[in-house]
Amino acid sequence: MKILNWKENINEYELDCVIDTLKSGGLVIFPTETVYGIGADATNSKAVDDIFIAKGRANDNPLIVHLDNKNNIEKYAYISNEIEQKLIDSFMPGPFTIILKKKDIIPNNVSAGLCTVGIRIPSNKIANTILTYSSIPIAAPSANVSGKPSGTDIDDIKDEFNNKVDYIIDGGNTDIGLESTVVKVIDGIPTILRPGFITKEDIMDAIGVVKVDDNIFKKVDGPVESPGMKYRHYAPVNECKLVYIRDNEECIKYFKDNSNNNTVIIGSNKLKDIECKKFLYYGNTLEEISHNIFRLLRLADTYNPELILIEGVKKEGLGLAIMNRLVRASSYNYIER
Numbered sequence: 001m002k003i004l005n006w007k008e009n010i011n012e013y014e015l016d017c018v019i020d021t022l023k024s025g026g027l028v029i030f031p032t033e034t035v036y037g038i039g040a041d042a043t044n045s046k047a048v049d050d051i052f053i054a055k056g057r058a059n060d061n062p063l064i065v066h067l068d069n070k071n072n073i074e075k076y077a078y079i080s081n082e083i084e085q086k087l088i089d090s091f092m093p094g095p096f097t098i099i100l101k102k103k104d105i106i107p108n109n110v111s112a113g114l115c116t117v118g119i120r121i122p123s124n125k126i127a128n129t130i131l132t133y134s135s136i137p138i139a140a141p142s143a144n145v146s147g148k149p150s151g152t153d154i155d156d157i158k159d160e161f162n163n164k165v166d167y168i169i170d171g172g173n174t175d176i177g178l179e180s181t182v183v184k185v186i187d188g189i190p191t192i193l194r195p196g197f198i199t200k201e202d203i204m205d206a207i208g209v210v211k212v213d214d215n216i217f218k219k220v221d222g223p224v225e226s227p228g229m230k231y232r233h234y235a236p237v238n239e240c241k242l243v244y245i246r247d248n249e250e251c252i253k254y255f256k257d258n259s260n261n262n263t264v265i266i267g268s269n270k271l272k273d274i275e276c277k278k279f280l281y282y283g284n285t286l287e288e289i290s291h292n293i294f295r296l297l298r299l300a301d302t303y304n305p306e307l308i309l310i311e312g313v314k315k316e317g318l319g320l321a322i323m324n325r326l327v328r329a330s331s332y333n334y335i336e337r
């Protein structure tokens with residue numbers, strides 16, 4: 001396994017090596033604008049199997065296929081109606097995944113046996129360069145061992161993938177920090193299966209109608225539209241509690257009353273003076289929180305606290321995606337009032 005530093009520049013010789021590796025069925029961790037992905041040639045089912053093994057991912061949880069360009073979508077999937085086309089035109093390239101009916105060229109393990117496939121066109125320069133110069137569709141889930149917070153910084157994930165992949169490309173901290181918005185058009189309505197940086201409000205503006213899947217805040221067992229909803233996700237090792245209290249004074253009091261020198265607090269500056277083992281500032285805006293949150297969930301574990309107390313945000317705009325990840329990170333141990 002080799003770590004390549006492309007923070008400043010893409011090294012052309014190394015780019016050739018990465019492309020050769022993908023062409024011969026290898027695994028590469030690469031940055032996107034959302035989180036790091038662990039990628040392989042999506043048309044090579046053996047290489048795709050290796051992704052599931054490296055991550056310890058359940059094989060009924062499908063992968064997203066990354067492409068360089070929206071003109072190539074129909075090589076791999078059917079665009080079946082105008083709404084799908086409009087979503088593609090409005091949000092791709094970008095942090096947006098559309099679920100489409102798949103073509104046979106995509107092996108069944110990519111889609112976990114479903115007749116649909118998730119397609120995404122990343123806007124990140126490194127991801128786009130690899131996709132463009134290789135002409136390979138890259139199947140890639142988030143680069144983290146299953147269940148853990150997604151990787152947004154190479155230092156967080158390099159140990160967990162030590163010698164399980166051929167290359168790790170370091171492109172610095174990822175911009176957005178949360179995974180893409182996953183949308184499927186169901187009965188003519190764009191339905192959000194996983195919220196992300198492209199918000200419900202953005203889709204409403206572009207299409208005039210949008211729905212959020214009922215299960216995004218629920219613990220689910222049986223069949224779901226997006227199998228990823230079923231699994232333990234984004235979770236630190238230590239116990240977490242998520243707290244969203246609208247009233248500022250009441251919120252500060254709650255954190256004071258529930259924190260001690262064995263608690264790590266992740267939140268905004270209003271909580272910074274509360275007695276605890278460690279306070280981790282997550283930012284002032286929803287964009288900053290999204291950018292920082294997975295790194296901080298991992299950092300919180302390094303203090304090995306009895307409890308990680310996390311300040312929630314309003315479930316609006318990007319706040320919906322942040323709360324969706326935090327509710328799962330805290331294994332549904334949360335209060336909201």
Ligand code: AMP
Pocket residue numbers: 061062063064099111114116117118140141142179182193194225226227228229
């Ligand atoms: P990850 O790549 O780790 O961010 O996970 C991809 C997410 O997209 C998971 O929640 C998957 O269940 C979901 N996904 C991928 N392909 C499909 C599909 N064909 N239908 C529904 N959800 C999908």
Ligand code: MG
Pocket residue numbers: 141142150
């Ligand atoms: Mg993931």
